[in-house]
Amino acid sequence: MTNETEQPLLRAVGVSHWYGGTLGCRDVDLDLHAGEVLGIVGESGSGKSTLLACLSARLRPAAGRVLYRTRHQGTVDIYGLGEAERRLLMRTDWGIVHQNPRDGLRLAVSAGGNVGERLMAVGARHYGRIRETARAWLERVEIDAGRIDDRPDTFSGGMQQRLQIARNLVTQPRLVFMDEPTGGLDVSVQARLLDLLRGLVADLGLAAVVVTHDLAVTRLLAHRLLVMRRGEVVESGLTDQVLDDPQHPYTQLLVSSVLQP
Amino acid sequence: MTMRGMDGSTAGAPLEGYNFAYLDEQTKRMIRRAILKAVAIPGHQVPFGGREMPLPYGWGTGGIQVTASVIGPDDVLKVIDQGSDDTTNAVNIRRFLARTTGVATTGRTAEATLIQTRHRIPERPLREDQILVYQVPIPEPLRFMEPREPETRRMHALADYGVMHVKLYEDIARCGRISTAYNYPVLVNGRYVMAPSPIPKFDNPKMDRMPALQLFGAGREKRIYAVPPHTEVKSLDFEDHPFEVQRWDACCALCGAGDSFLDEVVVDDRGGRMFVCSDSDHCRERRDAGHRGPEPEAVGQVQEI
Ligand SMILES: Nc1ncnc2c1ncn2[C@@H]1O[C@H](COP(=O)(O)OP(=O)(O)O)[C@@H](O)[C@H]1O
Ligand SMILES: [Mg+2]
Ligand SMILES: [Zn+2]
Numbered sequence: 001m002t003n004e005t006e007q008p009l010l011r012a013v014g015v016s017h018w019y020g021g022t023l024g025c026r027d028v029d030l031d032l033h034a035g036e037v038l039g040i041v042g043e044s045g046s047g048k049s050t051l052l053a054c055l056s057a058r059l060r061p062a063a064g065r066v067l068y069r070t071r072h073q074g075t076v077d078i079y080g081l082g083e084a085e086r087r088l089l090m091r092t093d094w095g096i097v098h099q100n101p102r103d104g105l106r107l108a109v110s111a112g113g114n115v116g117e118r119l120m121a122v123g124a125r126h127y128g129r130i131r132e133t134a135r136a137w138l139e140r141v142e143i144d145a146g147r148i149d150d151r152p153d154t155f156s157g158g159m160q161q162r163l164q165i166a167r168n169l170v171t172q173p174r175l176v177f178m179d180e181p182t183g184g185l186d187v188s189v190q191a192r193l194l195d196l197l198r199g200l201v202a203d204l205g206l207a208a209v210v211v212t213h214d215l216a217v218t219r220l221l222a223h224r225l226l227v228m229r230r231g232e233v234v235e236s237g238l239t240d241q242v243l244d245d246p247q248h249p250y251t252q253l254l255v256s257s258v259l260q261p
Numbered sequence: 262m263t264m265r266g267m268d269g270s271t272a273g274a275p276l277e278g279y280n281f282a283y284l285d286e287q288t289k290r291m292i293r294r295a296i297l298k299a300v301a302i303p304g305h306q307v308p309f310g311g312r313e314m315p316l317p318y319g320w321g322t323g324g325i326q327v328t329a330s331v332i333g334p335d336d337v338l339k340v341i342d343q344g345s346d347d348t349t350n351a352v353n354i355r356r357f358l359a360r361t362t363g364v365a366t367t368g369r370t371a372e373a374t375l376i377q378t379r380h381r382i383p384e385r386p387l388r389e390d391q392i393l394v395y396q397v398p399i400p401e402p403l404r405f406m407e408p409r410e411p412e413t414r415r416m417h418a419l420a421d422y423g424v425m426h427v428k429l430y431e432d433i434a435r436c437g438r439i440s441t442a443y444n445y446p447v448l449v450n451g452r453y454v455m456a457p458s459p460i461p462k463f464d465n466p467k468m469d470r471m472p473a474l475q476l477f478g479a480g481r482e483k484r485i486y487a488v489p490p491h492t493e494v495k496s497l498d499f500e501d502h503p504f505e506v507q508r509w510d511a512c513c514a515l516c517g518a519g520d521s522f523l524d525e526v527v528v529d530d531r532g533g534r535m536f537v538c539s540d541s542d543h544c545r546e547r548r549d550a551g552h553r554g555p556e557p558e559a560v561g562q563v564q565e566i
Pocket of ligand 2: 050
């Protein structure tokens with residue numbers, strides 16, 4: 001699946017961040033290869049969102065580096081880029097699916113406008129083609145294309161999450177960051193969203209970093225896992241290995257409390 | 262001293278007890294610095310330390326401060342509101358500036374050196390020796406899509422303007438065409454997206470490469486921006502929904518103009534209506550030159566409304 005000799009798509013080296021005196025995350029190293037899904041698990045407050053924000057160019061870490069292999073310009077330090085380049089990267093090569101759809105959608109703009117925004121931001125100027133692309137993406141995330149002109153605040157929570165996903169994938173990114181993508185949804189809605197995500201990731205060959213406190217989510221989506229505790233990575237490995245044969249006592253606790261209720 | 266036309270006044274002595282054009286010299290210098298910066302970066306909004314004016318916001322205090330900072334004793338001032346020199350707003354501003362400067366005023370676009378406007382650009386093409394000052398209620402074109410001020414500043418800095426097309430997209434999705442008719446957003450000099458103030462989009466093409474200097478003043482938000490002479494001003498649009506100006510089936514009932522911005526007006530108490538030029542000076546100039554519309558004798562009725 002991943003090519004051993006290939007450079008990683010994303011690499012974190014010694015990433016640390018503090019909020020004043022409070023530790024966010026400390027000394028995190030990780031590699032993510034093209035087409036690979038990495039799960040980040042740990043209890044609430046363990047530093048998952050902080051790490052994800054650092055990885056996705058939204059929070060400059062106090063120490064450490066985040067390197068990304070671009071399509072055309074080799075590997076770059078994302079915090080060494082100018083803000084214009086960083087934003088371009090974020091809206092072309094990357095996607096970010098927020099836990100709260102309100103942070104990732106324009107609620108006062110129609111579903112079609114939400115999906116089309118990234119296309120327009122990178123220069124699409126043909127209304128008919130933007131609309132056709134938006135329609136195709138709505139269908140792809142199982143939203144009735146007849147709702148293209150409806151505002152997302154008339155959508156259910158599950159539909160809002162799927163709309164967020166369409167809005168991100170429309171520019172065919174290579175890497176998607178997701179923070180608790182199924183958080184706050186009913187169990188049956190979660191299952192449908194996970195199915196959809198799994199299909200999209202496989203079909204599009206997407207790489208993804210998925211933060212969740214729900215180990216069942218990682219079992220379905222992630223190839224590899226990082227387990228975080230108090231801001232540090234305490235264990236990492238292939239998902240099945242970590243979940244079926246956890247080595248660190250903290251991971252053992254997590255697995256036993258969640259998987260054997 | 263010369264008379265400047267029918268509704269004009271001659272130059273005279275400014276009001277005692279006030280500085281020329283009301284503002285003190287230090288304030289004018291500060292505003293002029295903001296104007297110079299605005300001219301150097303076409304379409305970019307420059308903050309300025311605005312002064313309280315003896316008129317409420319919404320009465321064009323931003324435009325007045327800009328006008329007061331560039332006006333000189335030899336200027337001939339014209340003030341228009343919705344194309345007319347005779348509305349309360351236009352009369353008050355003209356009177357205020359005339360009293361505090363003593364400059365001559367005129368209703369004639371051709372005679373004016375300095376024109377302050379709300380809602381219209383004169384039909385008569387402006388010249389290099391003229392300055393057009395716009396009164397601006399909301400200077401930020403991105404406000405509608407992004408209410409956060411630090412974020413709009415960043416978007417301008419990075420020319421991150423995708424949301425402007427999202428707004429136009431929403432127009433077409435809702436109405437089948439771009440329904441924005443006033444304050445239609447423009448791209449200035451290929452770089453900054455700018456709000457042209459609430460002029461009809463009919464006037465947008467006049468901004469493009471205009472020989473006159475265009476200055477914009479927003480009083481409440483204390484912003485100045487500018488379009489220097491001969492600068493490209495492009496209205497945003499889509500390839501398959503190109504920018505278009507308003508058109509009318511009728512021509513002006515008084516002067517017969519078929520290419521001016523028309524207002525529909527009521528002419529009698531039986532609900533009779535007609536279309537007439539919104540730019541009253543332009544209409545009069547055409548009639549003086551012998552042009553006639555289908556109801557030329559209705560002039561008096563229209564002016565009474
Ligand atoms: N904006 C912030 N300001 C101050 N402290 C924060 C902030 N965000 C997170 N923290 C703290 O950083 C630590 C890690 O939080 P977070 O990364 O949100 O963990 P998780 O996503 O795993 O719940 C926690 O102690 C949290 O209280
Ligand atoms: Mg979190
Ligand atoms: Zn006319």
